[in-house]
Amino acid sequence: MVTKEKAARTGNEAMAEAMRQINPDVVAAYPITPATEIVQIFSGYVADGLVDTEYVAVESEHSAMSACIGASAAGARVMTGTSSQGLMLMAEVLYIASGMRLPIVLAEVNRAISAPINIHCDHSDTMANRDAGWIQLFSENSQEAYDNMIQAVRIAEHPDVSLPTMATTDGFIISHGMEAIELISDDEVQKFVGKYQPAHPLLNVDKPITAGALDFTDYYFEHRRQIAVGMANAPKVIARIGKEFGDKFGRYYGFTESYKLDDAEVAIACLGSTAGTARVAVDNLRSRGVKAGLLKIRVFRPFPAEEIANILKNVKAIAVLDRSDGLSNFGGPVFNEIRSALYDLPSRPLVVDYIYGLGGRDIFVADIEKVYQTLSDISKSGKIGDLVQYLGVRE
Amino acid sequence: MANIKELTKKNEPLSGGHRACAGCAAPVVVRQALLASDKPVVVGSATGCLEVTTTIFPYTAWNVPFIHNAFENSAANVSGVETAYRALKKRGSFDKEVNFIAFGGDGGTYDIGLQSLSGAMERGHRMLYICYDNGAYMNTGIQRSSATPFGANTTTSPAGKKIPGKTQFKKDLTKIIAAHNVPYVAQASVGYWNDFITKVQKALATDGPSFINVLSPCRLGWGFPPEETMEIARQAVACRIWPLYEVINGTWKITFQPKEVTSPLDWMKKQTRFRHVFQPGNESILQKVEEQVEKEWQELLRQCGQA
Ligand SMILES: Cc1ncc(C[n+]2csc(CCOP(=O)(O)OP(=O)(O)O)c2C)c(N)n1
Ligand code: SF4
Numbered sequence: 001m002v003t004k005e006k007a008a009r010t011g012n013e014a015m016a017e018a019m020r021q022i023n024p025d026v027v028a029a030y031p032i033t034p035a036t037e038i039v040q041i042f043s044g045y046v047a048d049g050l051v052d053t054e055y056v057a058v059e060s061e062h063s064a065m066s067a068c069i070g071a072s073a074a075g076a077r078v079m080t081g082t083s084s085q086g087l088m089l090m091a092e093v094l095y096i097a098s099g100m101r102l103p104i105v106l107a108e109v110n111r112a113i114s115a116p117i118n119i120h121c122d123h124s125d126t127m128a129n130r131d132a133g134w135i136q137l138f139s140e141n142s143q144e145a146y147d148n149m150i151q152a153v154r155i156a157e158h159p160d161v162s163l164p165t166m167a168t169t170d171g172f173i174i175s176h177g178m179e180a181i182e183l184i185s186d187d188e189v190q191k192f193v194g195k196y197q198p199a200h201p202l203l204n205v206d207k208p209i210t211a212g213a214l215d216f217t218d219y220y221f222e223h224r225r226q227i228a229v230g231m232a233n234a235p236k237v238i239a240r241i242g243k244e245f246g247d248k249f250g251r252y253y254g255f256t257e258s259y260k261l262d263d264a265e266v267a268i269a270c271l272g273s274t275a276g277t278a279r280v281a282v283d284n285l286r287s288r289g290v291k292a293g294l295l296k297i298r299v300f301r302p303f304p305a306e307e308i309a310n311i312l313k314n315v316k317a318i319a320v321l322d323r324s325d326g327l328s329n330f331g332g333p334v335f336n337e338i339r340s341a342l343y344d345l346p347s348r349p350l351v352v353d354y355i356y357g358l359g360g361r362d363i364f365v366a367d368i369e370k371v372y373q374t375l376s377d378i379s380k381s382g383k384i385g386d387l388v389q390y391l392g393v394r395e
Numbered sequence: 396m397a398n399i400k401e402l403t404k405k406n407e408p409l410s411g412g413h414r415a416c417a418g419c420a421a422p423v424v425v426r427q428a429l430l431a432s433d434k435p436v437v438v439g440s441a442t443g444c445l446e447v448t449t450t451i452f453p454y455t456a457w458n459v460p461f462i463h464n465a466f467e468n469s470a471a472n473v474s475g476v477e478t479a480y481r482a483l484k485k486r487g488s489f490d491k492e493v494n495f496i497a498f499g500g501d502g503g504t505y506d507i508g509l510q511s512l513s514g515a516m517e518r519g520h521r522m523l524y525i526c527y528d529n530g531a532y533m534n535t536g537i538q539r540s541s542a543t544p545f546g547a548n549t550t551t552s553p554a555g556k557k558i559p560g561k562t563q564f565k566k567d568l569t570k571i572i573a574a575h576n577v578p579y580v581a582q583a584s585v586g587y588w589n590d591f592i593t594k595v596q597k598a599l600a601t602d603g604p605s606f607i608n609v610l611s612p613c614r615l616g617w618g619f620p621p622e623e624t625m626e627i628a629r630q631a632v633a634c635r636i637w638p639l640y641e642v643i644n645g646t647w648k649i650t651f652q653p654k655e656v657t658s659p660l661d662w663m664k665k666q667t668r669f670r671h672v673f674q675p676g677n678e679s680i681l682q683k684v685e686e687q688v689e690k691e692w693q694e695l696l697r698q699c700g701q702a
């Protein structure tokens with residue numbers, strides 16, 4: 001039987017706690033609201049000797065990820081954390097981390113990006129880097145943030161995957177929201193993550209390797225293709241690790257979580273903390289006889305297209321809640337991918353997009369109920385009206 | 396002091412067959428630097444001529460562990476490697492003694508990578524950063540950098556009808572790094588191998604960060620015949636446009652005094668990048684160069700307590 005302890009933790013505290021228990025070899029990080037606390041708490045652990053991690057207080061996020069790349073290539077288990085402008089500054093090197101197949105784990109706290117500068121939650125930062133070759137896990141609450149961090153290490157380091165992984169929370173909503181969560185014992189976490197065995201560490205001076213070489217037209221494509229293969233291998237690994245985690249600690253993880261979707265006629269799909277709010281809306285509607293359901297997406301990269309299509313195939317009308325805007329006149333990223341995932345279904349549900357919550361604009365149960373109301377109308381009339389709408393904005 | 400007989404017995408750290416131009420000084424800088432280490436070396440490099448000419452997949456010229464990350468992050472990258480080394484050593488999963496050397500061109504060091512370098516120096520990683528300064532972005536086709544000398548013709552400071560080449564003097568990076576108060580900082584020239592190797596040895600023996608700025612002539616961007624690389628590198632020292640000195644724990648010392656001091660204009664005449672400044676009407680450029688070289692030399696003497 002595993003030791004379980006209930007404790008009150010914010011999302012940031014939960015992620016820092018997971019990092020303490022993982023006790024990585026190297027952490028290189030730079031502060032930014034709302035992720036600052038994670039590295040602040042962690043550097044406290046370092047100062048107090050609770051971990052023996054080497055902590056590099058770098059001078060920017062670009063250098064944070066650059067140092068993570070160097071350390072990971074050297075053969076160390078490496079973690080960092082950031083948000084918003086920090087993730088954007090890292091963008092160049094995020095691609096290098098995945099291109100070099102380095103299993104770095106990043107605690108990302110979703111926050112709006114400038115301009116205007118804004119420190120509150122939306123998903124623009126993480127979505128802007130969705131094609132960087134990183135595995136992306138979204139968390140609904142502190143518990144999931146904690147559990148995702150621990151699983152991220154195993155997913156990233158799996159030799160069939162070997163890709164960096166970010167576990168994300170929603171800025172302030174989760175990062176600073178206190179919740180009762182179940183902690184796993186240090187010992188159990190250590191056993192679960194195991195020891196990192198790098199395949200080709202740079203530090204092996206007896207067998208020198210050249211890392212980060214230049215590819216011309218004759219090899220670049222093959223190397224980029226191999227990254228795609230790593231990503232294609234990821235679903236199996238994520239599923240296996242999610243199950244193993246559940247078997248050991250009682251909380252099972254997959255790619256998505258369905259809520260009352262079995263007989264649903266109208267459904268909402270969303271990521272992160274909004275799922276909690278949407279669940280309440282579903283319950284309210286169900287009590288009024290509306291066949292409403294909810295799809296929460298945990299894994300955005302790799303994108304579980306088939307699973308989503310399979311789950312949503314019998315729904316009549318779907319609203320995707322996008323907490324970032326693609327600014328393409330064609331909806332947000334989650335909408336586009338879900339809609340595309342449904343394309344091959346023999347009879348396709350109707351799909352609309354709602355851009356919501358930018359810069360931390362609250363979303364209320366009533367807002368979501370209104371979306372379901374519109375979905376009911378769509379499902380009855382068979383007409384979607386506006387494909388993309390903005391929820392909760394003053395026009 | 397380096398012993399050339401001993402050096403020739405060492406394993407070649409950088410093989411031939413790489414794609415640097417004939418007469419390129421950069422690979423010579425690397426070989427001299429790596430031969431100076433008596434421990435295994437792990438090397439990092441910024442994007443630039445050195446990196447692209449030595450690591451064309453599936454080949455590599457590097458016989459030592461080598462990592463390239465991006466253009467502006469050679470120092471941060473090697474910071475990470477060095478930190479991993481300390482972490483793994485502390486935990487008993489690695490037991491060798493290793494030296495860490497980060498290379499960057501002048502573009503990757505004076506300009507886009509200055510922040511990354513400053514951070515790494517300030518944090519105190521035990522690493523040697525070597526800037527091979529060829530005075531422009533050569534890899535992308537000879538664009539000006541803040542290390543390009545006054546008056547030089549580059550593709551982004553072209554000698555035009557109105558503007559005669561670069562209008563700013565070179566940034567004094569060595570002094571900037573010396574102002575970080577790191578234990579060892581030096582300026583060297585690839586033309587004086589013994590001076591350079593000795594400096595690398597001192598740098599690697601330092602318990603902390605060290606920095607060497609080494610003049611690395613580029614025959615393509617400077618415009619001289621490939622067999623004259625070393626001569627050009629030595630003449631830069633003789634004319635005091637590139638003095639050789641070191642700063643050990645804050646104490647400045649000139650490490651090489653040319654027997655015969657020549658004019659910077661003679662050095663410039665040998666390079667086509669300065670051809671236009673010798674045209675009639677550009678006399679003021681020549682005068683400014685001479686004045687600046689003299690001014691900087693006097694400042695250096697003052698710093699060395701010799702003025
Ligand atoms: C962020 C970024 N900006 C620009 C470039 C293009 N680039 C590659 S190498 C280089 C110039 C390198 O100059 P330097 O550091 O002096 O090295 P050299 O080629 O002269 O040896 C430039 C501009 C890049 N690779 N990355
Ligand atoms: S362009 Fe200059 S620096 Fe680049 S390889 Fe040729 S000689 Fe060397």
Ligand SMILES: [Mg+2]
Nearest residue numbers: 500501531533
């Ligand atoms: Mg250059």
